Amino acid sequence: MANDIIKVKGLCKRMKGKEIVKNVSFSVKEGSITGLLGPNGSGKTTIIRLLSGVIEPSSGDIRVMGHNPLTNGEEIRKNSGIVTETTSLYEEMTAWENLMFFSKIYGVHDSKRAEELLIAFGMWEHKDSTISTFSTGMKKRVSLAKALLQKPRILFLDEPTNGLDPEGIHLVLDYLKVLCEKEGVTVIICSHVLQQLEGICNMYLFIKHGVLMEGGSMEEIEKRHLKNIRVDIETGLTGEETVFAGYPFQTIRKNTLRFELNSKKDISPLPLSMPLAIRYIPN
Numbered sequence: 001m002a003n004d005i006i007k008v009k010g011l012c013k014r015m016k017g018k019e020i021v022k023n024v025s026f027s028v029k030e031g032s033i034t035g036l037l038g039p040n041g042s043g044k045t046t047i048i049r050l051l052s053g054v055i056e057p058s059s060g061d062i063r064v065m066g067h068n069p070l071t072n073g074e075e076i077r078k079n080s081g082i083v084t085e086t087t088s089l090y091e092e093m094t095a096w097e098n099l100m101f102f103s104k105i106y107g108v109h110d111s112k113r114a115e116e117l118l119i120a121f122g123m124w125e126h127k128d129s130t131i132s133t134f135s136t137g138m139k140k141r142v143s144l145a146k147a148l149l150q151k152p153r154i155l156f157l158d159e160p161t162n163g164l165d166p167e168g169i170h171l172v173l174d175y176l177k178v179l180c181e182k183e184g185v186t187v188i189i190c191s192h193v194l195q196q197l198e199g200i201c202n203m204y205l206f207i208k209h210g211v212l213m214e215g216g217s218m219e220e221i222e223k224r225h226l227k228n229i230r231v232d233i234e235t236g237l238t239g240e241e242t243v244f245a246g247y248p249f250q251t252i253r254k255n256t257l258r259f260e261l262n263s264k265k266d267i268s269p270l271p272l273s274m275p276l277a278i279r280y281i282p283n
Ligand SMILES: Nc1ncnc2c1ncn2[C@@H]1O[C@H](COP(=O)(O)OP(=O)(O)OP(=O)(O)O)[C@@H](O)[C@H]1O
Pocket: 015, 016, 018, 020, 038, 039, 040, 041, 042, 043, 044, 045, 046, 047, 192
């Protein structure tokens, strides 16, 4: 069982007289991907900034890799990569020059790493173009490569898919998953789009108005909230039975059967287990 690389207890943050983060507690396992989800203004960025020691909590306790960001933020930042809304790349330098410059700063002496990352994020062919000529999505890909140069233990990503097209979103998220498995990096991703992160996170934290409303793996959350799943299937077959392959159903109208399922996992096996006749969907 992996250890808790991040532990947060009773975290509160007030800014300009407003409570932005309210009594938030959670922990994150090393090598996992955690989705920090919530609408705009819910406090996700503030939590990332608190974890990386950029701002101080009003109260509560944070431990990141065993360090308190308040007193040992430098140690955390040295071992983590961060991608925020702003790119923090030099606009007049090429993608390659940027990565070489930051490699030097981070003490990374192997240019192979930069090459691998640019290839992984689909930016190798643009390596000699200046950042100022790039779209938002292209800048985001280079920023991701930059954040991963020194093989961080933790990667903080604030809306990393903003500005990316659907293909780019796929590429970035798939690569993060591979990276987690290969290098054991712990990833925290802020997003307001649950669908994008579904399937790639081990844990989800739902934030609203600075309050942690819900947290856990998708299975745990579904178990708590998803009680009845109804699937209506159009089929040419009508019959007298009320159970198919162990799944009870009703005929709700001509050509349509309604199944009541206990788990989302049953949705895909259900049509696959149907004989061809029942899978026939009339026009
Ligand atoms: N420096 C600040 N001073 C005062 N209020 C702030 C400050 N920074 C953020 N806030 C407020 O805190 C709240 C949470 O902001 P935050 O950026 O953490 O939310 P978010 O969930 O990341 O939103 P988004 O998805 O839009 O980036 C917002 O109401 C914002 O206006």
